[in-house]
Amino acid sequence: MAINLSLERIRLLSSHLPPYSRPTIHVAGTNGKGSVTCMLSSIFVASGLTVGRFNSPHLVSVQDSILINEQSVSLEEYSLSRAAVESADQDYGTEVSSFEMLTLVALQVFEKLRVDVVVIEVGMGGRLDATNYIPDESILLSALTTVDLDHQLFLGNTVELIAKEKAGIARKNKPFVLGIQKYAAVENVVRSVVEQTSAHFIAAHSAQRRAWDDTIDGPLPPTFSLDAESFRPPPAQPITFTSSAFPDSLSALLYLNGSHQVENLSLVLTIITTLVTHPLCASRMPSGFSERVLENIKTGIRNATWRGRLSFHRLTVSSPSPRAITVLVDGAHNRASSETLASYVSNLVTMLDGNPQMRRLRLxxxxxxxxxxxxxxxxxxxxxxxxxxxxxxxxxTKVAAVRFTSPEGMPWVNSVPPSEIAATVRESVSGVGLWVASDEGEIQGQLERTEGEDGAQELVIVAGSLYLVADFYRLLARQEAPC
Incomplete structure (x- = not known):
């Protein structure tokens, strides 16, 4: 099935469904948009709002992409809305794509439940993405995370062309908040698109890392350890942020891992500032929103979690003998996100280097x-x-090249043959132990095949595709299920 980016089908079908009217924050970007929507939703939930969130792709099941107050929508609610959208699609012959169908189902769920605010992640691009059909009057503001090279076949071969497509979610007379960028050219392109749309351009203010302060943050947690039996995670990141929305500088703890999350939080906090101070936004938020969000924002930041993005887990494997391992899971699916993962692993190594008992580490x-x-x-x-x-x-360092299970409802998504991954590893680095799964045949059991070694601390890193991450969470769920 080819991807045909267009708004014609979804607009036609939406005209035959109950109108969508929920106040909505629309987030595009190459990397970070899922983390930004996650943090925003966590802050809103902590502030007592009923929150709808839509992310793609889903992980374990398609319902994972539609969240109500950070919980997957119930199968009953999902099925009812899906049936209504599918019936209209058949009646009017609109033949929407799978993602367009899912987008409409999510918005119908949010409308039916009358949530206070919705946070939506763009699927791909922006201007022609299915989520961009949402009516102007429902959009509170648009936001753009880091722009980098990805999906060039559909969006263009340069960051400037990609940025132009993503900035296409800007709406007339509405704020457009641009996150911190890797490439200076992105801001110029985005400013031009936003000005042509008559939207209000806002550049994100930077949150800053600060030293741990016992009086604000409590006692410093124990030293980081990879030992699966007594695992101690890396400490939270203390941050400070100053804006017109906060009477004093905001000091908080960010538990999402990776220095890039401080940049994502910068965009989140600029969005919150805009919601509180911009007249068009403030008038659409529930009564008392400003007071509630300022009172609970630290809790919301602290509570934010995002599965599959630098997430640590404990898993039991049986080969060569039963043992527990520490697993770091990250959907690093493009060069920029792989660079982020590599940087984070290097930081972990630096933290472990301070432990005098460390002798060997296997990655x-x-x-x-x-x-x-x-x-x-x-x-x-x-x-x-x-x-x-x-x-x-x-x-x-060891590497296992594997395939993932075909994601539900997305038969066009295929794994790169493990033999191609192995060839890339051999070309990129020498002296690496390599295990290569078959390019065809059985997928079940690939993730469990790790080899142990006495006397070494180990970290297993599952990465490269969110669809592989989904397979990991299915495996974890089987282990955690009651017998």
Whole structure:
């Protein structure tokens, strides 16, 4: 099934459904839009609002993409809305795509439940993405996270062209908040699109890392440890942020892992500032919103979690003997996100270097990629194997190249053959232990195949595709299910 970006089908079908009217925050971007929607939703829930959130792709089941107060929509609610949209699609012959169908189902759920606010992640691009059919009057503001190269076949071969497509979610007379960017050219392109749309351009203010303060943050947590039996996570990131919305500088703890999340939080807090101070936004929010959000924003930041994005988990494996392992899961699906993952792993190594008892560390990467030309395995994976140094312990690296289960309702999504991933690994780095799954045949059991080694701390890293991340969470759910 080919991807045909257009708003014609979804607009036609939506005209035969109950109108959508919920106050909505619309978020586009190459990387970070899921994290931004997650943090926004967490802040709103902590402030007592009823919140709808739509993200894609889903992880374990399609319902995971539609959240009410951070919980997947019930099967009953999903099924009822899905049946209504499918019936209208058949009656009027609109033949919407799978993603257009899912988008309409999500919005029908939010409308039926009369949620206070909706936070929506763009699927791909922006201007012609299905989520961009939402009526102007429902949009509170639009936001754009980091722009980088991805989906070039559909969006263009340069960051400028991609930024132009993504900035196409700007709405007349509504705020458009631009997050911190890697490429200076992005801001110029986005400003031009926003001005042509007669939207209000706002650049994100930067949140800053600060030192841990016992009086604000409480006692410093125990030292980071990878030991699966007594795992201690990296400490939260203390941040400070100043804007016109906060009488004093905001000091909070961010538990999402990775320095890039501070940049994502910068966009989130600028969005919150805009909602509180911009007249068009403030008038659409529930009564007392400003007071409630300012009172509860620290709790919302602290509570934000985002599965599959630098997430730590404990898993039991049976080979060569039963044991627990620590797993870091991250849907690093393009070069920019792989660079972020590599940087985070390097930071973990630095933290472990301060432990005098560390002698050996084994890093085992379990990797799968989706076939998405012109992006190649080398484009995505080469940053993962940049050299790391440690003054105190040796590092052994292993790689397992695997495939993922075809995602529900997306038969056009295919794995890159593991043999291609293996060839990229061999080309990128030497001296790496390599296990390669079959390019065809059985997928079940691939994730469980890790080899143990006495005397070494180990970290298994599942990465490369969110569809592989989904397989990991299915495995984890089977282990955690009651017997």
């Amino acid at each position: 085992t990467y379990i990797l799968a990629l989706s076939h998405s030309p012109p992006k190649t395995p080398k484009d995505t994976l080469s940053p993962l194997f940049a050299s790391r140094s440690s003054t105190q312990f040796s590092i052994q």
